[in-house]
Amino acid sequence: MPYRIEVENLNVYFGESHILKDINIKINTNMVTSLIGPSGCGKSTFIRTLNRMNDTIPTFKKDGTVLLDGKDIYDPNVDVVDLRKKVGMVFQKPNPFPKSIFDNVAYGLRIHGLNDNDVIANKVEESLKAAALWDEVEDKLEMSAMGLSGGQQQRLCIARTIAVEPEVILMDEPCSALDPISTTKIEDLIHKLKHDYTIIIVTHNMQQATRVSKYTAFFLHGEIVESGLTDKLFMEPKDKRTEDYITGRFG
Amino acid sequence: MTEKKEDKFIQWVLFATGISSILIIILIIAFIFSEGLPAIFSIGLFNFIFGMIWNPDIGLYGVFPMIIGTLLTTFLALLMAIPLSLCCSIFLAEIAPPNMRKLLKPTIQGLAGIPSVIYGFFGLVIIVPFIRIHFGGSGFSVISASLILTIMILPTIISISEDALRSIPFEYSEASLALGATQWQTIKNVIVPAAVPGIITAIILGMGRAIGETMAVIMVTGNVVQIPGSIFEPVRTLTSNIALEMGYATGLHYSALFSTGIILLTVIVILLLLANYVNYKTKVSIGGGYL
Amino acid sequence: MNRIISPKNSQKIMKTIFWGSGILTILILIFIIGYILVNGLPVINFNFIFGEPIDNGASGGIFPFIVSTFYVTFVALIVATPLGVGGAIYLAEYAGENKLVKAIRFGSEILASIPSIVFGLFGFAFFVVYLSFGFSVLSGGLTLALMAMPTILRTAEVSIESVPKSYSEGSMALGASKWQTIYQVILPAAIPGIITGIILGMARAIEETAAILYTVGAALQVPVSIFDPARPLPLHLYTLATEGISMPNAYGTAAVLVVIILIITIVTNALVDRYTKKMMGR
Ligand SMILES: Nc1ncnc2c1ncn2[C@@H]1O[C@H](COP(=O)(O)OP(=O)(O)O)[C@@H](O)[C@H]1O
Numbered sequence: 163m164p165y166r167i168e169v170e171n172l173n174v175y176f177g178e179s180h181i182l183k184d185i186n187i188k189i190n191t192n193m194v195t196s197l198i199g200p201s202g203c204g205k206s207t208f209i210r211t212l213n214r215m216n217d218t219i220p221t222f223k224k225d226g227t228v229l230l231d232g233k234d235i236y237d238p239n240v241d242v243v244d245l246r247k248k249v250g251m252v253f254q255k256p257n258p259f260p261k262s263i264f265d266n267v268a269y270g271l272r273i274h275g276l277n278d279n280d281v282i283a284n285k286v287e288e289s290l291k292a293a294a295l296w297d298e299v300e301d302k303l304e305m306s307a308m309g310l311s312g313g314q315q316q317r318l319c320i321a322r323t324i325a326v327e328p329e330v331i332l333m334d335e336p337c338s339a340l341d342p343i344s345t346t347k348i349e350d351l352i353h354k355l356k357h358d359y360t361i362i363i364v365t366h367n368m369q370q371a372t373r374v375s376k377y378t379a380f381f382l383h384g385e386i387v388e389s390g391l392t393d394k395l396f397m398e399p400k401d402k403r404t405e406d407y408i409t410g411r412f413g
Numbered sequence: 414m415t416e417k418k419e420d421k422f423i424q425w426v427l428f429a430t431g432i433s434s435i436l437i438i439i440l441i442i443a444f445i446f447s448e449g450l451p452a453i454f455s456i457g458l459f460n461f462i463f464g465m466i467w468n469p470d471i472g473l474y475g476v477f478p479m480i481i482g483t484l485l486t487t488f489l490a491l492l493m494a495i496p497l498s499l500c501c502s503i504f505l506a507e508i509a510p511p512n513m514r515k516l517l518k519p520t521i522q523g524l525a526g527i528p529s530v531i532y533g534f535f536g537l538v539i540i541v542p543f544i545r546i547h548f549g550g551s552g553f554s555v556i557s558a559s560l561i562l563t564i565m566i567l568p569t570i571i572s573i574s575e576d577a578l579r580s581i582p583f584e585y586s587e588a589s590l591a592l593g594a595t596q597w598q599t600i601k602n603v604i605v606p607a608a609v610p611g612i613i614t615a616i617i618l619g620m621g622r623a624i625g626e627t628m629a630v631i632m633v634t635g636n637v638v639q640i641p642g643s644i645f646e647p648v649r650t651l652t653s654n655i656a657l658e659m660g661y662a663t664g665l666h667y668s669a670l671f672s673t674g675i676i677l678l679t680v681i682v683i684l685l686l687l688a689n690y691v692n693y694k695t696k697v698s699i700g701g702g703y704l
Numbered sequence: 705m706n707r708i709i710s711p712k713n714s715q716k717i718m719k720t721i722f723w724g725s726g727i728l729t730i731l732i733l734i735f736i737i738g739y740i741l742v743n744g745l746p747v748i749n750f751n752f753i754f755g756e757p758i759d760n761g762a763s764g765g766i767f768p769f770i771v772s773t774f775y776v777t778f779v780a781l782i783v784a785t786p787l788g789v790g791g792a793i794y795l796a797e798y799a800g801e802n803k804l805v806k807a808i809r810f811g812s813e814i815l816a817s818i819p820s821i822v823f824g825l826f827g828f829a830f831f832v833v834y835l836s837f838g839f840s841v842l843s844g845g846l847t848l849a850l851m852a853m854p855t856i857l858r859t860a861e862v863s864i865e866s867v868p869k870s871y872s873e874g875s876m877a878l879g880a881s882k883w884q885t886i887y888q889v890i891l892p893a894a895i896p897g898i899i900t901g902i903i904l905g906m907a908r909a910i911e912e913t914a915a916i917l918y919t920v921g922a923a924l925q926v927p928v929s930i931f932d933p934a935r936p937l938p939l940h941l942y943t944l945a946t947e948g949i950s951m952p953n954a955y956g957t958a959a960v961l962v963v964i965i966l967i968i969t970i971v972t973n974a975l976v977d978r979y980t981k982k983m984m985g986r
Pocket residue numbers: 176179181199200201202203204205206207208219221
């Protein structure tokens with residue numbers, strides 16, 4: 163199976179500071195890949211490079227290539243809007259819009275030109291079901307999303323992302339602001355989604371990485387120290403630094 | 414011990430200065446009302462507000478044409494100022510590169526700092542002749558006043574709306590952009606709706622400024638007491654009426670001018686209460702239940 | 705899909721509109737100030753600034769009006785500064801969050817929004833007539849003081865509140881009384897902001913016209929006593945322009961007024977700039 167994402171010699175700078183150094187990694191299609199590493203090592207910066215969210219930061223500069231399905235996403239002819247439709251993102255803090263639950267999910271559909279209300283309603287239901295939230299919100303779709311619990315808000319954000327039918331879903335520590343029960347729900351959801359989506363999840367919870375992902379990459383000081391099958395990386399790390407990190411002898 | 418006494422004394426003095434703004438307000442209201450209420454009682458509130466004729470020579474004091482004058486100039490100004498200032502505040506908050514912002518910020522400050530009488534003078538020498546030449550009439554008109562007021566209320570609406578737009582968490586924009594929305598879609602569908610209460614407050618305060626403006630308006634409206642047939646005809650506003658006639662008014666006429674002041678005061682206090690209420694609503698609705 | 709304009713195109717169109725509105729705003733300011741200065745500066749010379757007016761200002765200079773402006777403004781600030789700064793200290797340091805504080809804030813908000821002509825009415829009824837100060841520098845100055853006070857109060861309050869809590873805690877821990885702490889630690893740190901507030905209040909007093917229309921009178925001589933009538937620049941400009949006395953002199957007076965306001969604005973900005981840089985440097 164071809165790789166969905168291939169990153170070659172990626173370097174990222176914010177102004178003067180060199181944040182990501184010579185990143186090379188291939189991401190398999192329709193599998194879950196975890197990114198682990200101490201905080202500040204560049205995990206968020208890396209996944210935000212994959213949907214070009216870093217473009218919103220004026221000081222951002224990069225070199226190297228990022229291929230999605232074999233095509234360079236930083237090619238001048240590529241439209242970020244189309245790219246971000248294909249590469250969805252779930253953020254660390256749940257960030258639903260201050261709108262109704264329904265409108266949150268319908269938002270992406272509408273901005274991409276869908277205006278048949280029946281179709282939208284169907285899609286919203288489908289997405290909420292896929293995000294395992296439907297049963298909880300079925301009868302209060304018009305309620306403000308701000309009234310949901312943190313875990314529900316995060317699943318709503320996932321539903322919102324799924325609704326626009328991306329190929330890839332980036333998740334930046336999606337559970338770090340959530341309680342254990344909500345975390346379990348999101349992890350179950352990831353298991354369900356991995357058959358249809360390529361998922362890249364940042365986590366600093368190593369158990370979570372072992373539970374949800376097939377592949378793992380270990381970041382340190384802006385470099386990928388080691389990457390490969392999750393089981394292998396945790397059982398028999400090749401690099402001393404990886405071993406130190408996963409055995410907790412580290413930052 | 415003496416130190417304690419000194420502290421107490423100072424605290425007392427500061428308290429006195431602190432409540433001075435309340436005392437001043439009360440004093441102002443008391444004086445305006447005590448001078449103005451007699452006229453309202455003698456003319457009758459209804460006749461005063463809805464009376465069509467203002468003619469001190471024959472003892473008729475109806476301010477309705479002036480109310481219309483104030484409303485017309487104000488709303489026409491808002492009609493022009495709202496789109497321009499909203500675009501400008503969105504530009505400042507979301508789009509302008511730093512250099513441009515460095516230029517635009519002092520510009521808005523500058524517009525806010527220009528004296529009313531300079532605006533009036535500018536209107537008199539530029540806008541009035543322009544209207545006269547291109548649209549006929551004397552040029553002293555509703556539209557001349559509205560154009561000047563538009564410029565004058567820009568800074569109020571722009572700066573308050575900009576604050577409102579800026580206070581919308583960046584997380585909302587990020588979420589929208591990550592779904593593949595364009596920047597404009599994000600502004601239109603996420604940022605502006607979330608900032609609506611602040612924007613409404615901005616508009617209300619801009620409206621207050623337009624209603625209260627005197628000198629700029631007096632110099633370009635022609636000050637004819639009438640309900641104008643078109644925006645190219647002259648009018649008189651409530652504020653101008655006071656400024657024009659205070660110099661020689663006595664008796665009931667004098668009191669009627671203070672009654673006009675009562676109307677202005679009341680309207681401004683209502684607008685302020687409204688603005689505060691809308692703003693208070695914002696705080697409740699944004700970020701409630703967040704995390 | 706059946707859209708008339710694609711999202712990408714509407715993005716482009718709207719971006720152009722936003723840029724346009726920003727540039728238009730800048731052009732409006734440049735046009736107004738430029739127009740006044742281009743027509744007014746040629747009129748200005750030594751005689752115009754330091755000369756006495758002749759024929760109601762049809763010719764001659766505007767010296768008495770410049771003096772009037774600063775005199776009236778000075779009186780206004782002498783009164784407004786202690787009230788505004790004192791009120792700000794009270795709000796920021798003594799009052800908690802209670803009904804009274806809310807009332808004070810709302811009071812100063814109303815004070816800041818009352819139409820200037822209403823201040824004029826009040827000034828006339830209270831200072832000129834009731835207190836029998838007559839049409840004078842004093843009546844005008846006091847009326848303007850009421851208008852400048854809320855500006856000073858708000859700016860000063862913000863700057864006092866932005867002094868880090870750790871400063872006052874440090875001082876209190878050394879056994880200083882509350883007032884000592886405020887006087888020796890908080891106020892020095894807040895002084896640039898307080899001065900900015902005073903300058904903004906000054907600008908408000910200098911530019912005001914409607915509020916002094918019926919309080920300062922209309923003298924053509926330099927006012928000496930505070931009970932003398934005066935005629936500040938905006939009032940003079942209004943008279944020149946509306947009574948058609950002299951257009952060139954009206955332009956000259958307008959230019960002087962604009963230059964004064966520009967200087968104030970630039971000085972305030974420089975002050976704020978230096979202040980923020982100093983704060984950042986720490
Ligand atoms: N907008 C930015 N401007 C400058 N530096 C940044 C910015 N965002 C992140 N950084 C820096 O980049 C480094 C990596 O940050 P990040 O990718 O957020 O790490 P992680 O997600 O692994 O915790 C950090 O040192 C951080 O300070």
